[in-house]
Amino acid sequence: MCGIAGLFHCGTIKPVDPARVERMTDVLAHRGPDGSGIWTAPGVGLGHRRLSIIDVEGSPQPMHSASERLVISFNGEIYNFRELRKELIARDVTFQTDGDTEVILAAYEQWGADCVKHLYGMFAFAIYDRKRRELFLARDRFGVKPLFYTQLSDGSVAFASELKGLLAHPLMRREIDPRAIEDYMAWGYVPDHRSILHGVHKLPAGHTLLLQHDSAVATPCQYWDISFAQRHRGKAKDLEAELLHHLQQGVTSRMVSDVPLGAFLSGGVDSSSVVAFMAEASRQPVKTCSIGFDVASADETSHAEKVARLFATDHQARTVSADQFDAIDAIAGMFDEPFADASALPTWRVCQLAKENVTVALSGDGADEALAGYRRQVFHAHEERLRKLLPEAVRTKVLGPLGRMYPKADWAPRPLRAKTTLLSLAGSGESGYARALSVLPPESRFALYSPELLTKLGDYRAEQPLLDLMDTAPARSRLDVAQYADLKFWLPGDILTKVDRTSMATSLEAREPLLDHRLVEFAAGLPDGLRVKGRQGKWLLKKAMERYLPDDILYRPKQGFVTPIAEWLRGPLAGKARGIAKSAMLARTGWFDNNRLSLIAEEHIAGRADHSRVLWQLIMLDRSLARLGIT
Template identity: 70%
Template sequence: MCGIAGVFHYETMKPVDPKRVEVMTNALAHRGPDGAGVWTGQGIGLGHRRLSIIDLEGSPQPMHSSDGRAVIVFNGEIYNYRSLRRELVQAGARFNTEGDTEVILAAWQKWGPDCLSRLDGMFAFALYDLGRRQLFLARDRLGVKPLYMARMPGGALAFASELKGLLAHPLMRREIDPLAIEDYMTWGYVPDHRAVLKNVDKLPAGHFMLLDHGKPVPAPQKWWDVSFAEREKGSLEDHSAQLLHHLREGVTSRMVADVPLGAFLSGGVDSSSVVALMSEASTRPVTSCSIGFDVESVDETTYARQVAKLFDTDHHERIVSADQFSEIDRIAKIFDEPFADASALPTLRVCELAREHVTVALSGDGADEALAGYRRQIFQLREEQARSMIPSALREPVFGSLGRFWPKADWAPQPLRAKTTFLSLAQSGEAGYARALAILAPEQRAALFGEEMLKARRDYRAEQPFEQLMRNAPARSGLDCAQYADLKFWLPGDILTKTDRTSMAVGLEAREPLLDHRMIEFAARLPVRERIRGKTGKWLMKHTMERYLPADILYRQKQGFVTPLAQWFRGPLASEARRISSSSLLVDSGWFARKSLSRLADDHISGRSDHGRTLWQLLMLERSLVHLQPGA
């Protein structure tokens, strides 16, 4: 795993200052503590920081092809590089190293952009072809690895694995995009179609760009997509056998490393399945890492220990305090852009623990999106069934009225919190699912925003691109559309961003075996009944893993990392909640209304309402804006 950075002059082939690329690259030193390199040519500069995983001594970067006609900087892993290498050797390619980086170079020289469909892995890379004078930027299918880009004065495109790499460029502009604040206050992160700074873009997952000197910067081209439009043939047991095959392939392919390797283990279905299949494939005990909390109601270490004992793993765990708010500034620096998924705090802790024992850790990310494991997906299936039985002309006035007048009862038991459900049923399936996923609904955001923000966002609403993604999804059902949007929008923007930044912050490579693209494509073809059955999501995976895992692991209620935000802002962070309401970065800018923020804080601290998540969003936004200031 590594960090990459570079500069490409697309207007003229003026020289690139190697010191400028070096400064950008050094800003990513945490991603690659084992080595660094810079290469510059006419109109191009490439920089690299290396975390050595495969071919520890023999694959320094930037790397040239064996004939010297192409050079690459690469972040990620290609899991099928050995079979690709054999195929390329048979076709006449020559290799000087034993790693996967040189395989990408040879694959480009033989197949051009079509080489991407042959790569099984997670990656973001920049490859410069000296013969064609062309830059090839590419990102993996699902967006496991990031790539930021910014146009600089003088006709240059700068790029880097993280925003901090771009911020190290002396000509980088730091103008906040108010539409990114609208997006962030909706989702809790800035999605991949936007960045927090106006002149910054992110290369979308499953896309590439080909840039030529003397030509404008082109739009990214899609090279991979997943379709939910077909259904897999065969019996339930056929599907179970196929799923198990894909799970095994995903796990075993990601166990290739020349450094110590282990797994995150929460005791949930996904991480337990990964550990089970790793144990099956390994001749040595798997190294497993778990964290627990000093609050029993949110602690899952009992389940993690149960799985560790079942598979006789080399298990490591650490109990941490639920009061982790001292890490707020560190989290803001790690993510650069505002990021309000509070589970980033415990994720960082488990990455720190894992790094004490291994250099590579397998995670359970991706199965919920691919196989319908979220509760919101189960609700979406039921709501779509209800929508199909009630005409929209009746749904909108009846459920809309109920939703508007039903109290927002944060204190009430779950079945009595019907406001969101009523409002969702009054809308289309796309709008209803967007409302279920959003942290703040449009009317809630509007109540917080100041005049300048309302003026700047005009008719734009953060839900619009999400709903458009669902409407255009290659899908057959409402559940299909929801899962497609989760894979394309939520997964790269939230889940994979969280895992990438927290693992890279401590020099750990995280791999996602449940995001093997063949498994994702297979899961998208499964009948709805094999994804959700009754109240059970991810049903086929649980059924399949019954041969490995006990029922209390497979069928207990999904929990995940829990951070006690509500308690924090009524206790040790109460003063922060009040301070936010007068923050110059939030209020003086006109983005937020002072009175609205004050009321929000007062209502939460007094216990009248639960605004813990919103206060956390505001706090993380402010901290991120501080770190984005020049000289910060």
């Protein structure tokens, strides 16, 4: 795992100042504390920070191919590099190192841009071809590893693993894109199709980009997409066995490491499944760690400890409390862009805990997206059946007005919180799912905005890119469409961003075995009834894991990595909630109605409503703007 950065001149070939590449690379030192390197040539410069995992003593970067034609700066891990190495040796390729970086170079010499189709893993890399005088950028299938890029005022393209790498360049402009504010307030993060800053792009997951000195910046090219268009045939038991094979393959392929390796263990189905297969494959006790909370309703440590005892792991646990939110500025600095998933704090803490004993940790991320484990996906499947039974006139003319009048009863038992369901049923399946996925629906966001921001936004709505994505999904059912949206939109923008930034902030490599693309492709072909059965999501996964895990782990209600932020903002963090309406930083932007911000803070503190998510969004936006130096 590493950090990469670089510069490339489009339309001309001018010298690249090595000091500028070095400055961009140095701010990524947390991603790679074990070594650094800079390489420049006319019109191009590559930088690298290394976290040594494979071939610890060898494989320095930027690395040259044996022919000296290619130069690479690479972030990530290629899990099938040994198999690829054997295949390439059979083609008379010789290798000087034992790592995966040189295998990528050899694969590019053999297959060109198609090399990415042969790579199984997580990656973002840049390869410069000295003969063709072009730069090839690539990002892995799911977007586990990030890659930002922008065109600067001198015509050069700058790229880096994190936005802070671009911000280290003196020509980088810091102008906020108002559409990113609308996106952020809708989702709690800035999705991959947008950046908080004008002119900055994120290379989409499963895409490559080819830059040439004699032409303008090209459009990214997609090399992979997940498809739900086909269905597997066969008995459930046979599909269960095949799923177990893919699970085992995903885990064991990610246990290859020349440094200490462990796992995050929450006590949920996904991380427990990963630990089960690790324990089966390991000769030594698996090192596991978990984070708990000082609010009992959000604490899962007892479940994690039960799984740790079951598999005799070397387990450590730690508790997160509200007084640790003094680290808000540190969290804002990790993400650069505003990021309001409150579980970032415990994720960072569990990464810190893991780093005390290991350099690589396996996580359970990805199974909910791939196998329909989110409550919203299960609800969506049921809603779609109900939507088909109700005439459109009933949904739009009766349920819509009823939903708008129904109180937002955050305090009530879940069955009585009907407002969201009514509004969802009144619209299309796509718009209903967008509402379920969002932190704030349109009517709530617009009530916070100032007339100035509304004018800047015009008719832009954050939901539209998601609706467009769902409308073109390669899918057979509405459940397929929901999962496709989660895999393409939510996963890279929220979950993988959270894990990448928090793990890299501690110089820890996090690996996601349940996002092995062969496993996800298999899961996408499962019949709906093997993914969701009744109120149970991830049904086939749970059935398959019954031989490894007890029922009270497999079938207890899904909790997730829930941070008790609502309670904290009514108690020890109430001052921060009140302070958001008086923030000089937010006031200077002119984006929000400060009276409205003050009202929601007081409503939340008094317990009349749960505004914790929007208050946390505003707190993180405020701190992120300060870190970005926006005035």
